[in-house]
Amino acid sequence: MQAALKPTQHSSGRILERNTSLPKGLNLYNVLILMRLEAYMPICFFCTMAGLQIAGGAHSLQSLLIIGLANTFVMAAACTFNDAEDATEDMLVRSTRNIIALKRISKSTGYILAGGFGIIGISLSIIAGVTVFMVISAFIVTTFLYSWRSVRMKAMPFWDLLTHAIMGGLMFLSSAWSSGILLERHVMQICLIFSLGIVLALLAHQLYDYKNDLTTNVRTSTIVLGKRKTYYITICLYILITYLLSEECLSGFFPFVLILSFCAVAGSMIIMSIILYPKQAFYVSKRMIPWAVNTGAIAAIFMWYISK
DSSP states (O other): OHHHHHHHHHHHHHHHHHHHHSOTTOSHHHHHHHHTHHHHHHHHHHHHHHHHHHHTOTTOHHHHHHHHHHHHHHHHHHHHHHHHHHHHHHHHTTOSSOTTTTTSSOHHHHHHHHHHHHHHHHHHHHHHOHHHHHHHHHHHHHHHHHHOTTTOGGGSTTHHHHHHHHHHHHHHHHHHTTTSOOOOHHHHHHHHHHHHHHHHHHHHHHHHTHHHHHHTTOOOHHHHHOHHHHHHHHHHHHHHHHHHHHHHHHHTSSOHHHHHHHHHHHHHHHHHHHHHOGGGHHHHHHHHHHHHHHHHHHHHHHHHHHOO
């Protein structure tokens, strides 16, 4: 009987060794949390759609999928790498958004996933062409320098805003330049709109994390400027973006229906949240903005595709 059990014990031991050698926390649920698809995927495809409209690749579903997914996987790589690099600080503030800091997944697993997402993004960009590959490569390098602890641009006041502006522009240019590099005024102005939009989103995020950044002694642009000045800057950025969008729509260079569908859906969701919860208007609207922006992006992509 003991002799019969020994092989079983040895085999079960080998199985346990194999299981413990697997990266900690590597499962589909954790992977999806790290990728943050609900936060960035619609915006990545929206940027791609806008670029294809400029490049003359309108209604090209294949290009939209390839370049859109390339941008999405690069953003997933950036978010995962950022969570791995920020794990130590996020443990101090007990962040509930960083599952690496919560030790649900190991830091080494986070680095492996970030590398995998980056490779997928690069591979898709190669399929789309040389220019797209070069732009996506620059996008990856920028996101890497933003979070990498040896450089840590995210902790350098105003450099954090610059890197985000570059990211927003590159997401748009990855598709806008898919048919060739165009430096025409309208192309660069729309690129500026996306860059300013990403900067606006970053400032809003830094305002949300203001207390955590003070606790962990992270010097972001918002920490240096202070809350009041940051609020004024965000309002000015919003007005500037609105003006630039209006100018592009009036010129006829960018379809008005796309902007209208985006603003109508996003605006309606924010207004409805305020109407339903008037006593918590500021808190609820702040929480609703990311969902509203993404839903508006989906609506604009849908209108882009059906407007043949």
